[in-house]
Amino acid sequence: MELSIIIPTFNERENVRKITNRIMDVLRPIGCSYEIFFVDDSRDDTPTVLEELSKNHHEVKYLHRQNGRGLGTAVVEGFKRTQGNFIIVMDADLQHPPELLPLIYRRLLQGIEVLIPSRFVEGGSDGGLNWFRKLVSWTARTIGRISIKRMRDISDCTGGYFGLHRSVIEGVTLDPVGWKILMEVLVKGKYQTVHEIPYSFEARDAGTSKMSTIEQWNYLKHIFKLVWSSPDDRRFYLFCMVGALGVLVNLMVLKLLLIIFLIHSLAASIGASCVAMLHNFLWNDNFTWKEKKQPIMWRRVLRLPQFIVISGVGIGITAAFAWLASWIGINIFLGQLAGIIVATSWNYLANNKWTWEASKSNRKAKITVTQEV
Ligand SMILES: Nc1nc2c(ncn2[C@@H]2O[C@H](COP(=O)(O)OP(=O)(O)OP(=O)(O)O)[C@@H](O)[C@H]2O)c(=O)[nH]1
Ligand SMILES: [Mg+2]
Incomplete structure (x- = not known):
C-alpha cells in the first residue's frame, strides 16, 4: 500500500x-x-x-x-x-x-x-x-x-x-x-x-x-x-528558573555576610554574587543542560570559567542599558530591566553554544524547512 x-x-x-x-x-x-x-x-x-x-x-x-x-x-x-x-x-x-x-x-x-x-x-x-x-x-x-x-x-x-x-x-x-x-x-x-x-x-x-x-x-x-x-525547548525556561533562584540565593548570602559576618558592604556584595554564580552553574550543569555530556575532561573543567566570563559580559550588558537609560533621562530601573532581559538571552545563548556545547556526535542534524515557490 x-x-x-x-x-x-x-x-x-x-x-x-x-x-x-x-x-x-x-x-x-x-x-x-x-x-x-x-x-x-x-x-x-x-x-x-x-x-x-x-x-x-x-x-x-x-x-x-x-x-x-x-x-x-x-x-x-x-x-x-x-x-x-x-x-x-x-x-x-x-x-x-x-x-x-x-x-x-x-x-x-x-x-x-x-x-x-x-x-x-x-x-x-x-x-x-x-x-x-x-x-x-x-x-x-x-x-x-x-x-x-x-x-x-x-x-x-x-x-x-x-x-x-x-x-x-x-x-x-x-x-x-x-x-x-x-x-x-x-x-x-x-x-x-x-x-x-x-x-x-x-x-x-x-x-x-x-x-x-x-x-x-x-x-x-x-x-x-x-x-x-523536549530538552531543547524546556532548557530556556529551566535556565530562567535557575537564574531566579540565583537572585534569592544572592540576596540571602548578602544578608548573611552583612549581618552575621559583618563584612564590608562592597565585599559582601561581590561575595554574594560569586556564591550565586556558583549556585547557578551547578544547577545548570546538573539540571538545565544535564543531557549534554562532555566526554573530554579539560573541556568539562573549562565550563565554570566559561560560565563566569559569559556572566561577566551579561553584567556588562545590563550596566550598559542602565547607564544608557539614565544618560537619555529614562528611569534607571527601566534600563536595568531591559538590560536584564537582553543579558539573560545573551547568557542563555552563549552558554548553550559554548559552555555546554555537546561533542559533535551529540549534535542533532538540522531540520530543513522549505516552502513552495
Ligand atoms: N474522530 C473524531 N473526529 C473529530 C472529533 N472532533 C472533530 N472531529 C473531526 O475533525 C475535523 C475537524 O473538526 P471541525 O469541526 O471541522 O473543526 P474546525 O475545522 O477547526 O472548525 P470549522 O472551521 O468550524 O469547521 C472534522 O473532520 C471533524 O469531523 C472527535 O472527537 N473525534
Ligand atoms: Mg472544519
Whole structure:
C-alpha cells in the first residue's frame, strides 16, 4: 500500500460521501494504491453511511469508536491501523481541498518527509474563517512558534492537513492532548525535511463545527506538555528558573555576610554574587543542560570559567542599558530591566553554544524547512 488517507469524523454524515468521491476523482489518474481510513466517533448515522461506502469501494475503510472522543487520538488510531508508506491526514468537511492530494503525494515521493499545506505562505489563504477565529488561530500559532523550536520556521503548524512518511512516526509514542496532532508529530517525529505548499482553506458548507473553548485550553496544555517533554525547548525556561533562584540565593548570602559576618558592604556584595554564580552553574550543569555530556575532561573543567566570563559580559550588558537609560533621562530601573532581559538571552545563548556545547556526535542534524515557490 502506497498511500493512507486518514480522516477523523464526528457527525459528518453530509460530508463523508462527498469527500470520498472527490478523493477518488483526484487519485484515479495517478494510479497509486491507496486507502481512505475514517476514524469515526459520531453520535449520528455517519457510521451507516461509512458502512455503505466501504461496501461499495474497497479503498474505503473505517473504525467506529463507540465511546471514543478526541480528534488527536482518532488520528493516532488511524496511524496504527493503516498500512501506507505515506500518510495524509485531512478533515472530512472539505475545508482541506482533496485536489491538493496529487501534489502532496508527489512531494512525499520526491523525499520530503513532512509536507504541510499552509494557509500562510504566499498563494495560500485562510478565507473560510471569521475575524475572531482568525485572531484566535493567529494567537495560538504565535504561542506555539515562540514556545517550540521545531515549529519556529513553520507557518502553519496548527493545521489539520498534512502528509508524512510513515518512518517519521514509526517507534514514536504519540500522546496528543486535544486537536493539534501535527504539533505532536513535529516535536516528537523523526525527520529532516519539512516542506510547505500554499492552499486555500475553504468555508465549511455542511455539518457543524466541533471547535470549542475547551480546545483552546487543551491547546495550551498540549504546548506545555510538549515543551516539558523536549530538552531543547524546556532548557530556556529551566535556565530562567535557575537564574531566579540565583537572585534569592544572592540576596540571602548578602544578608548573611552583612549581618552575621559583618563584612564590608562592597565585599559582601561581590561575595554574594560569586556564591550565586556558583549556585547557578551547578544547577545548570546538573539540571538545565544535564543531557549534554562532555566526554573530554579539560573541556568539562573549562565550563565554570566559561560560565563566569559569559556572566561577566551579561553584567556588562545590563550596566550598559542602565547607564544608557539614565544618560537619555529614562528611569534607571527601566534600563536595568531591559538590560536584564537582553543579558539573560545573551547568557542563555552563549552558554548553550559554548559552555555546554555537546561533542559533535551529540549534535542533532538540522531540520530543513522549505516552502513552495
Ligand atoms: N474522530 C473524531 N473526529 C473529530 C472529533 N472532533 C472533530 N472531529 C473531526 O475533525 C475535523 C475537524 O473538526 P471541525 O469541526 O471541522 O473543526 P474546525 O475545522 O477547526 O472548525 P470549522 O472551521 O468550524 O469547521 C472534522 O473532520 C471533524 O469531523 C472527535 O472527537 N473525534
Ligand atoms: Mg472544519
